Amino acid sequence: MSEAAKTLPPIGCNGRGAQASSREAPVSLTEAPIEEQFRLVREAGVFDYFDRLPMPDQVDTYRRCIERFGLPVHTASWFYALGRDEALLADKLRLAAEVGAHTHNIMLYWHDAGGRPIGNDEVADFYLRAYDEGMARGVEPAFELHVNMWSEDPRRVAPVAAAVMRRGIPFHFTLDYSHGIFKMGNAQELAICGLTEDVAAGRAVLDPFQPGNFVDQWLQMGIVRWLQVRSVAPNGPRNRWSTGDTGEAVAAVPEHSIFPYRAGEAGRGILYPFTEPGPGEWHSDWDANALACTREVVRKVLAYHHAQADSPLRWITTEMINLPDYAHNARFSLIGQNAAIARFVRDTWAGLGPG
Structure with a gap:
């Protein structure tokens, strides 16, 4: 087994999750x-x-913070x-390279600029x-499983990956399976991307505990890079503390959305606290058992990496973030939730034993 497969990949925190939030803030x-x-x-x-792409005027700040x-x-x-955004891609790859990033995660919208x-x-x-x-700049691409993107329908991932690999190019995939788990048992979310019948018939398996699930499929394809x-x-519960009426633009929500976003409606339920919130910190009841699928995906990915000498896994990040479909207006510590997940990842890895 290679040394890489014996080592837990570096764990980063998404900068959108770096808030010392509380009931008061x-x-x-x-x-x-x-x-x-960074602090x-x-x-x-x-x-x-630290996981984040700088804006053009932030490169020097990033470099100072990286050092400090x-x-x-x-x-x-x-x-x-x-x-x-074809020209924008080159600009963002350049920015990634300027701060030393090795992998650029790409979220490609379900619709093109014209709504098709x-x-x-x-x-x-x-x-x-x-x-x-990207490779000309030393930055590899990775395409993410994500709502509002082409991959909101997880059935599309394997054929796209296969098409790329037929060209002799590795397909690097960013696995954020929260975008699959939250759809389980949710009729609206299953219908949005046409999953209803296939899930009911067992042709599309979202549950990571069940045979034939997407996570196992993608791990066996050798594509999970991040x-x-x-x-x-x-x-899970929608984020009724964030109702889309702030008037602020929201990252990763396109002009042409697969989901019918409307002002006054609660955010989608793509986050559930990892540790139990205190009184008044969360809008819904909390049950530790609801985290079973999240924990199982982490276990599966780490177990695969631990066992496979040629595992492509290179990065891990925690993604408890501030946007409306996630933790906006929650009153727990956002950085604390991210840190709790990072500790769980490390404990899970340690539990697998020596390589």
Whole structure:
């Protein structure tokens, strides 16, 4: 077994989760300065790096923070629409390279700039373009499982990956399975991307405990490059503390959305606290058993990495973030939730024993 397979990959914290929120200071869409984000991630004591793409005017700040806090930036993410953002891709890859990131996570919208759903062949072509442009800068692409993106229908992942690999190019996949778990048992969310019949018939298996599930499929394909961990509950509660009426633009929510976002409606339920919230910190009841699927996905991915000499897993990040579909207006410590997940990842790895 290779040394890489015996070592837990570095664990980073998404900068959107670096808030010292509380009952007195709820999770906000207005973020702390970059220096404060780095400081919170460092002081949590459980992270190896900082996960975030700088804005063009933040590169020098990032470099100072990387040096000051001893937290490299290995990974960075952005979102794109076909027919609009081809030039933007090159700009974001350059920014990623300028702060030392090795992998750029790409969220490619379900619709192109004109509102047309894009096909699998177009997704594969964009990946190949990102691969050529990124590798020239020393930054590899990874495509993410994510709502509002082409991959909101998880059945599309395997054929796109296969199309890329037929070209002799590795397909790097970012597994954030919170975007699958939260759909379990949720009729609206299953219907949005046409999963209802296939899930009912057992042709599409979201439950990571059941045979034939998507996580096992993707691990066996050897494509999981990056594990993003956000705790979520099957058919979990929507975020009724965030009702989409702030007037603020929301990252990763496109003009043409697969989900019918409307002002006044609660955010989608793509986050569930990992540790029990205190009184008044969360809008819904909390049950530790609701975390079973999240924990199982972490266990599966780490067990695969532990056992396979050629495991492609390179990065892990925690993803308890501040946006409306997630933790906006929650009154627990957001950085504390991220740190708890990081400790769980480390404990799970330790429990697997020596390589």
